[in-house]
Amino acid sequence: MKSIFTFLLWLAIFAIGAHLRLDDLASRPFHADEATGAKITSMRLESGTYVFDPLHYHGPILSELGELSALAAGEKSWSELNKQPLRLVPAIAGCLLVLLPLLGVRRFGQPPMLLAALALATSPLLVYYSRMYIHEMLLALFGVLALFQLAARKCWWPAGVWIGLMFATKETFATSLIAWFAAAVLTFFLVHDRPSIKAALLFIWKPLTLIGSIALAVSMFHYTDHFTRWSGAIDAFRTYFVYKTVEGHDKPFFYYLTPLIFPKNAGGLWWFETPLILAALAAFIASFVSKSMSRETQTTIRFLAFAAAFHFLIYSLIAYKTPWLVLLPWAHVCLLAGFAVFLIPNKKPLLAGAIALAFIPLWFQSRNATGRYASDDRNPYAYVPTAGDIETLEPWLDSIAAASPDTPMEPVAIIGSEYWPLPWYLRKYPKMGAWPEAPPSLERLPVIFAMNDLTDTLIATHVPVPRGLRTDTPMVVWIRHDFWDASVKKPDASSPE
Structure with missing residues (x-):
């Protein structure tokens, strides 16, 4: 016993x-x-x-x-x-x-x-x-x-x-x-x-x-x-x-x-x-x-x-x-x-x-x-945690791409530094590049993830959508107007939230 x-x-x-x-x-x-x-x-x-x-x-x-x-x-x-x-x-x-x-x-x-x-x-x-x-x-x-x-x-x-x-x-x-x-x-x-x-x-x-x-x-x-x-x-x-x-x-x-x-x-x-x-x-x-x-x-x-x-x-x-x-x-x-x-x-x-x-x-x-605090700054074990809403990033991009099925939503650009784990969430996009500063002809790209301020460069060609990456790293996703307009017109397009 x-x-x-x-x-x-x-x-x-x-x-x-x-x-x-x-x-x-x-x-x-x-x-x-x-x-x-x-x-x-x-x-x-x-x-x-x-x-x-x-x-x-x-x-x-x-x-x-x-x-x-x-x-x-x-x-x-x-x-x-x-x-x-x-x-x-x-x-x-x-x-x-x-x-x-x-x-x-x-x-x-x-x-x-x-x-x-x-x-x-x-x-x-x-x-x-x-x-x-x-x-x-x-x-x-x-x-x-x-x-x-x-x-x-x-x-x-x-x-x-x-x-x-x-x-x-x-x-x-x-x-x-x-x-x-x-x-x-x-x-x-x-x-x-x-x-x-x-x-x-x-x-x-x-x-x-x-x-x-x-x-x-x-x-x-x-x-x-x-x-x-x-x-x-x-x-x-x-x-x-x-x-x-x-x-x-x-x-x-x-x-x-x-x-x-x-x-x-x-x-x-x-x-x-x-x-x-x-x-x-x-x-x-x-x-x-x-x-x-x-x-x-x-x-x-x-x-x-x-x-x-x-x-x-x-x-x-x-x-x-x-x-x-x-x-x-x-x-x-x-x-x-x-x-x-x-x-x-x-x-x-x-x-x-x-x-x-x-x-x-x-x-x-x-x-x-x-559980509840797994990726929360208030959890002392969650060191430099990733923002929770990044989990919705991939389905959100998929819904935007689905609104323009005949136009490839690539290449994808990342501008800035300290952008990991972003490439993990973009791993389904093989045509992806990262630059510390904006390269020439950036406005031609369909989707741009920016840790830098690109307002002067992209405001005429893209729509800015704030997204979470980390609490100490603000990020803006710039969606080219043709993709954004098509997704807005599509009745079942997902919201960025």
């Missing part, structure tokens, strides 16, 4: 995590970063090859898995791609992340791992970015897998596979290696009966060499497009010296504290993940005061706490900040939160259940963050 009850608990937690990640997955408008990732994926689909760009983009794993998901859905080109198959990649990664505490049950017991899984399942930060086609959820999955494999001690070599996949996912894996190394050193010096430094180095140099060799081989396999393009191996390391970040993302040092620690009221709701931080702090305290805790558990808790702290310190010192950068360190915090049960005498189920109830607000926030 106890085994059945435990199984049902795991099943319920996984169901909660999976529902939060998979329900209505394609409803939110595509983010600019998702659209660029989709474009890279489409280039793989259409050419059958991959070339890593060390200047602007990240590793190949996301587009490689996205390609497989798209092919499974029968999509083989840019114009055929849809959001659902692409977003399934991070969503499945997020679901698997919820199950990873199962790997620690034999070493740490059921209660702390169940609570850790519940934290991973309901954290709004992890839920929200499990539903976005970007690299970070894969990085979090591979990072936590590496941690559990390293904790196994007797079989370290698979950690090299996971670290190699981290490298092939995103260059910021180096931040995790630095944080883990610093945490390991600090944890080592807190052990009372620790071996000498020389003895410790003699013990770990062979497994670390093996892990590093495997990680290098795995990562290079992907960066070189399966050992067919060797320039990718050089570019994988060159990216640390030539990568160009996008302007406008500089944030203050304490940016990550809200809403992860300090509650924030926006949109009539309170946003916070304070219960996870409090539970993680309780676990850290338990590692010093609990008399029933094993030395292995104490060491694990302290390592996770120090690793999370070093991650946040490094990311806080870097001016460039986005919420998704801290998914992996926040997964550390969720794992730590599970160990809070060690403060409960004999880990009594009723008290453990009371702690679990504290996570109900997290579930409620996750539902709001991925």
